[in-house]
Amino acid sequence: MITVLCGGVGAARFLRALRHATHGGVPVDPETVVGVVNTGDDTVLHGLSISPDLDTITYTLAGAIDPVRGWGLVDETWVAMGALERYAAVRPPGSTAAPTWFNLGDRDLATHFYRTARLAEGATLTEVTAEIGRAWQLPERLIPMSDDRVSTLVELDDGRTVSFQEYFVQLRHGVPVRSVTFDGAASARLQPSAADAITRAEVVVVAPSNPLVSIGPLRALDGFDDLLAARRDSVVAVSPIVGGVALKGPADRMLVELGHEPTVVGVARLYRDLAGTLVIDPADAHLADEVAATGMRCVVQPSVMSDPVVAGALATTVLAAG
């Protein structure tokens, strides 16, 4: 079993890369791959339960992700969103109904409809996620980090506290951040099957996701860090920072704003207690010694998953390092 700790886009691409990887000289069987996925970004809009990271991974692995946007479905239409403008124009002051800043495509809506209806029937998010995986015929197993609600909250420099989606989508992650907290994490339980997958995997991979807001929510769950620390030698992290910048999203700026170094060294300092190895891109090879000085083994390997060959080689290297 190979277990991958996941945020959204970077994790989705890494999971896909595992389909082109070998482990011990043998092609990886995707049925042995488990993704434990961040749900701190989850939100409710229009009464619908939305799990952005789970959906990004599902759609990516199904080959249905829009390759240009990197989120949502390919060949998507936006009729419902367009029709919402009429209502946004009449909502009273103080209301946030008819939000038009969070785009939900018409095909994508079906996923939220199903999730919402199943949760209302009493199914757990873990159960619904497995069903959605079957609907898309995914061989990999995706597990939400928790069946309990954890909400990533972002405190902005102007003093406002907003949900992750408001920060990330509505404000286009263009405003300085003062702190990040995970509401509900103190009482939320790491999904037992996720805990099991972390414990039992041959290799655990920390995907190239934002360490603070994608992997951060998992780490906020009681016992999570301890599970990794207990098997640190076979935990491999892939740096989401290449050449001092985030491949996707605001990880680089956010690292600075929250007092970390926006480099692979900063990433190493965040992960050194949990992971024995950090994989960095050749662009950062000059920092390999500094990474090693944090106590992590440092492996240099092209990590920009621009094509299946590079991605597969990265995944193969990661598994070998574990």
Place this chain on the structure above:
Amino acid sequence: MITVLCGGVGAARFLRALRHATHGGVPVDPETVVGVVNTGDDTVLHGLSISPDLDTITYTLAGAIDPVRGWGLVDETWVAMGALERYAAVRPPGSTAAPTWFNLGDRDLATHFYRTARLAEGATLTEVTAEIGRAWQLPERLIPMSDDRVSTLVELDDGRTVSFQEYFVQLRHGVPVRSVTFDGAASARLQPSAADAITRAEVVVVAPSNPLVSIGPLRALDGFDDLLAARRDSVVAVSPIVGGVALKGPADRMLVELGHEPTVVGVARLYRDLAGTLVIDPADAHLADEVAATGMRCVVQPSVMSDPVVAGALATTVLAAG
């Protein structure tokens, strides 16, 4: 003020007809028209609050109803519904998630999104309905019969009890009915502004809607019948039965199944305590004396609202009768 007691399609067409009517020789000002609308058909699907009769009336008055189907929006697309099939195929036994029997068009979804979000914010259905009316620039005022949940339940001859929408849409009202009940009606309150509109109107019209499942839920509310009885002389009902058949829906069969005569006489017997006048179509002129024998004044007027001239003349006659 003219107050119309409303189900769905028949009521929508009558309200529209009032725009082409005169009262006391003066064109009716649609801003003086109030529709009190059945919400017994309301349902929750995919977590969304759906009010079919309110929406049918809104879309009809907005000129946006699909003229062929008679429900939903014109130029509608069905992408979300199509995408739902994938999930219907994986839902576990016992689950009713991803229902594909109730069609929700993509544009139409925006209405349910807005209603659901506003109700979640604590707005009343009355408030949301007014906002939706503004969004469509309706001069008429629509009021749900109650802000409390009332659910029309249909007991079938085979012993099953289903929601109105399951009976009407999923089973295509093709199965015999044993009884109809209105769950929640005993504790639901007639919307005060609706009660006021019934009391203060110059004329109250019972629209040509199903007497049992469209007007029935209003009548199940405490005090509703009394309000009408107190002003019976200026209450005018329009028969939804013409020549022994319902213009739309299962009213004719349902009347028989529930022990009523499927004629204008049967309608008169249901309404005689509430309304002073019944308007019937010339097709039923031979039953005018039988209607009169129930104690109602009987007015014969073409009532199939096939074009604006006929519809306007009907509405003018109805108002004159009140």
